[in-house]
Amino acid sequence: MALRAYRHEWRLPFRLARRQLGDSVHGPPLNDLAGNWRKAKEFFTKPALSYGEFKQQCVSLRLFAFGGVCGACALSLVIFPPKSSYWVTWGPSYWFSHVQRCFGSAPPLFLSKKLETTVSAPKVASAPKVEQLRSESSAAPAVSPKAAAVPAKPRVLFVLGGPGAGKGTQCAKICEHFPQWQHISAGDCLRAERQDPNSKDGELINTCLKEGKIVPVQITVRLLQKAMVAGQKEGKTDFLIDGFPRNLDNVNGWEEVIGDSANVMGVLFFEAAQSEMEKRLLGRSETSGRVDDNLESIRKRFATYEKETRPIVEKYRDKEMVFSVDAMQSIESVWSHTLAKLRQVESIAKFGQ
Ligand SMILES: Nc1ncnc2c1ncn2[C@@H]1O[C@H](COP(=O)(O)OP(=O)(O)OP(=O)(O)O)[C@@H](O)[C@H]1O
Numbered sequence: 084m085a086l087r088a089y090r091h092e093w094r095l096p097f098r099l100a101r102r103q104l105g106d107s108v109h110g111p112p113l114n115d116l117a118g119n120w121r122k123a124k125e126f127f128t129k130p131a132l133s134y135g136e137f138k139q140q141c142v143s144l145r146l147f148a149f150g151g152v153c154g155a156c157a158l159s160l161v162i163f164p165p166k167s168s169y170w171v172t173w174g175p176s177y178w179f180s181h182v183q184r185c186f187g188s189a190p191p192l193f194l195s196k197k198l199e200t201t202v203s204a205p206k207v208a209s210a211p212k213v214e215q216l217r218s219e220s221s222a223a224p225a226v227s228p229k230a231a232a233v234p235a236k237p238r239v240l241f242v243l244g245g246p247g248a249g250k251g252t253q254c255a256k257i258c259e260h261f262p263q264w265q266h267i268s269a270g271d272c273l274r275a276e277r278q279d280p281n282s283k284d285g286e287l288i289n290t291c292l293k294e295g296k297i298v299p300v301q302i303t304v305r306l307l308q309k310a311m312v313a314g315q316k317e318g319k320t321d322f323l324i325d326g327f328p329r330n331l332d333n334v335n336g337w338e339e340v341i342g343d344s345a346n347v348m349g350v351l352f353f354e355a356a357q358s359e360m361e362k363r364l365l366g367r368s369e370t371s372g373r374v375d376d377n378l379e380s381i382r383k384r385f386a387t388y389e390k391e392t393r394p395i396v397e398k399y400r401d402k403e404m405v406f407s408v409d410a411m412q413s414i415e416s417v418w419s420h421t422l423a424k425l426r427q428v429e430s431i432a433k434f435g436q
């Protein structure tokens with residue numbers, strides 16, 4: 084008897100220590116959802132009269148809070164799936180094919196022998212993706228961009244800066260060093276079109292050039308598109324579109340005609356003082372033969388640049404898409420800065436904005 088009493092006494096402190104306050108809640112079991120829902124609602128509607136009752140309300144509420152958070156996370160993964168190849172391969176959409184594979188109808192994840200295919204990857208990789216430029220062809224691509232494993236769209240860097248800032252000079256250097264790049268000067272395209280006796284736009288282009296005015300975008304964007312398609316046929320993937328977009332009309336025209344079929348990576352912007360640019364252009368006038376390399380046209384071009392082009396640069400700057408280069412230095416010094424900016428463009432394009 085004494086021994087029993089002693090054993091009882093001995094256990095008492097431990098029992099008390101384990102049996103915390105409120106441990107003795109009595110409520111619906113976890114799998115009784117309706118009962119728990121009632122209790123959870125009471126948390127907001129009926130003040131608890133005892134600690135046990137309060138704790139039961141919390142336990143029931145916790146059940147739904149946990150379910151709700153887990154459900155919301157799962158739903159957000161479905162609505163906004165992570166941009167990861169692991170997710171694509173191992174996410175829930177993969178589970179179905181995994182089950183299918185158990186019954187032998189889906190292709191295995193790893194091939195046991197060389198897969199014979201009618202598509203030649205090297206050929207696809209070297210083929211120009213002419214169809215990428217919208218409205219040039221509305222036909223669907225023969226091979227999906229995923230299968231071809233080549234950049235899906237041509238990449239574009241607009242090149243802006245005042246007349247004579249040195250855009251053409253630096254673009255030529257980029258293309259000299261990096262064969263994937265092609266330099267397309269909007270001004271050069273227009274000058275070439277003007278020389279074409281069959282062109283119906285020759286007259287209009289000529290007037291605009293002399294007056295330093297911007298040619299309507301329908302004409303310019305068609306020429307740019309043609310030049311890009313020709314470049315793609317030669318295997319070019321990256322395009323320096325020099326002297327474009329020069330005004331809002333240019334921006335809108337590009338969106339309408341090219342839009343999503345090219346990836347605009349930003350604006351390479353050459354900044355120089357007007358006095359320096361004027362000096363350079365007058366120097367160039369001795370050999371260029373350009374109708375607009377004379378003081379009168381140069382001044383008109385400066386005015387158009389300030390009025391129409393600068394706001395466009397600012398528009399891109401607001402979107403953090405401008406890569407500025409100080410163009411006041413020597414050609415070689417500007418080149419080293421251009422190179423640094425080009426690397427920046429590349430790394431942003433690679434790792435995303
Ligand atoms: N950093 C520089 N320092 C001195 N002269 C330069 C520099 N860069 C270019 N030039 C010279 O200035 C003139 C204009 O250069 P470029 O044709 O490259 O300018 P641009 O910005 O393309 O002009 P535009 O918009 O009129 O086509 C050329 O004669 C070129 O050799």
Ligand SMILES: Nc1ccn([C@@H]2O[C@H](COP(=O)(O)O)[C@@H](O)[C@H]2O)c(=O)n1
Pocket residue numbers: 246268269270271273291292293295296297298299303325326327328329333375384
């Ligand atoms: N998007 C453009 C580009 C150029 N022009 C006209 O060509 C002239 C020369 O341009 P450069 O870039 O070679 O200096 C320019 O003054 C414009 O008349 C255009 O209309 N639209």
